[in-house]
Amino acid sequence: MVNFYVSTDSTADLFAEEIKSLGVGFLPLTLTIERNGQLEFLPDNFQTKQDYLDFFNLLRNGVSIKTSMNNLDVHLNYFTKLAEEGHRNILHFTISYGLAPTMDVAHKAIEIVKEKYPDFSVRVVESHTTTVGQGILVREACKMRDEGASIEQTEAYVNELKMHIQHYVVVDDLFHLKRGGRISGAAAAIGTLAQLKVVISFDRDGKLQVIKKVMGGRKKAIKTITDEFANFTTKKPDCHCVVCHTDNEEGAKELAAELHNRYGIDSEIRLIGPTIGCHVGPGAIAYIFVADELRPEIIK
Numbered sequence: 001m002v003n004f005y006v007s008t009d010s011t012a013d014l015f016a017e018e019i020k021s022l023g024v025g026f027l028p029l030t031l032t033i034e035r036n037g038q039l040e041f042l043p044d045n046f047q048t049k050q051d052y053l054d055f056f057n058l059l060r061n062g063v064s065i066k067t068s069m070n071n072l073d074v075h076l077n078y079f080t081k082l083a084e085e086g087h088r089n090i091l092h093f094t095i096s097y098g099l100a101p102t103m104d105v106a107h108k109a110i111e112i113v114k115e116k117y118p119d120f121s122v123r124v125v126e127s128h129t130t131t132v133g134q135g136i137l138v139r140e141a142c143k144m145r146d147e148g149a150s151i152e153q154t155e156a157y158v159n160e161l162k163m164h165i166q167h168y169v170v171v172d173d174l175f176h177l178k179r180g181g182r183i184s185g186a187a188a189a190i191g192t193l194a195q196l197k198v199v200i201s202f203d204r205d206g207k208l209q210v211i212k213k214v215m216g217g218r219k220k221a222i223k224t225i226t227d228e229f230a231n232f233t234t235k236k237p238d239c240h241c242v243v244c245h246t247d248n249e250e251g252a253k254e255l256a257a258e259l260h261n262r263y264g265i266d267s268e269i270r271l272i273g274p275t276i277g278c279h280v281g282p283g284a285i286a287y288i289f290v291a292d293e294l295r296p297e298i299i300k
Contacts, residue, residue, distance in 0.1 A: 004151035013273035056247035075109035098206035128206035168225040172283030197221035232291035
C-alpha cells in the first residue's frame with residue numbers, strides 16, 4: 001500500500017521515462033522563447049534527448065529564452081487535478097526559495113483547494129537546490145515511499161538530506177551569467193577571451209554564488225572542482241554522485257573520469273534541464289554529491 005503521493009515541479013530535471021516509472025506528479029514550468037519578433041511558449045516537459053539538444057542549440061544561436069515561476073492559477077489547476085484524482089496525502093518538491101518563492105505560491109493554491117476538499121493535504125519541501133540536486137531528493141522520497149515509510153518520516157529525512165547536498169558547477173558561457181546579473185558585461189567579455197571558467201555553487205541559504213574563477217580552460221577547471229571533493233567525507237560509493245551538463249557530454253565524461261581516477265567514484269551522467277540551462281547556458285558541466293558534512297555556510 002502506497003502511504004503518500006510524491007510530486008515535483010520540473011526543476012527536478014527528471015526525464016519523461018523516470019516520471020512514469022517513479023510514479024510522481026509533475027508540474028512543468030513554461031519557457032518563453034522570443035525569435036523573429038514572436039513569442040513562443042514551451043512547457044518544460046521534454047520527452048527525448050533530442051528535445052534537450054535542440055533547446056541548447058537555440059541558446060547557442062542567440063535565441064532569447066526566459067523562464068518564469070508558475071503563477072497561482074497554474075498551481076491551482078495542478079493541485080485541483082490531483083485532488084480530483086483522489087490524492088490526499090502528497091509530498092511536493094519545489095525549487096530553492098533562494099531562486100524563486102515558488103513554495104509560497106504552492107501554499108496559497110493548496111489552501112484554496114482545501115476549501116473544496118478539506119481532507120486534501122500537501123506537505124511542501126523547498127529543496128534548497130534545483131536540477132539534479134532536487135532530483136536526488138525526489139528519488140529518495142520515492143524510495144522511502146516504496147519501502148513503506150510514512151510521509152512524516154520521509155519529509156523529515158529529505159529536509160535533513162538537502163543540507164548535505166554539495167554542488168560544483170563550471171559555467172562555459174559567461175554571457176549567460178551576465179544576463180543573470182552575476183557578473184558584469186565587461187567581465188564576461190574579458191573572461192571569454194582569457195578562457196576564464198567560473199565556478200558557482202549553492203550556499204546554505206539555497207542561493208547560487210560565484211565561488212571561484214579559474215584561468216586555463218576546462219582541464220584546469222575540472223581539476224579545481226574535483227580538488228574540492230577531498231574536503232568532505234562521504235559514504236562511498238553511495239554518495240549519490242551525479243555529473244551533469246548542458247549539452248557538453250565530452251566535458252561531463254572527462255569530469256566523471258577525473259572523479260573516478262582520484263576517488264574511485266562511479267558517477268551517473270545526466271543532462272541538466274532547460275529551466276536551469278537558461279541561466280548557466282550551454283557547455284556547463286557540474287557534479288553534485290551528498291556529504292556527511294552540511295553544506296558550507298560561506299563557500300570559498
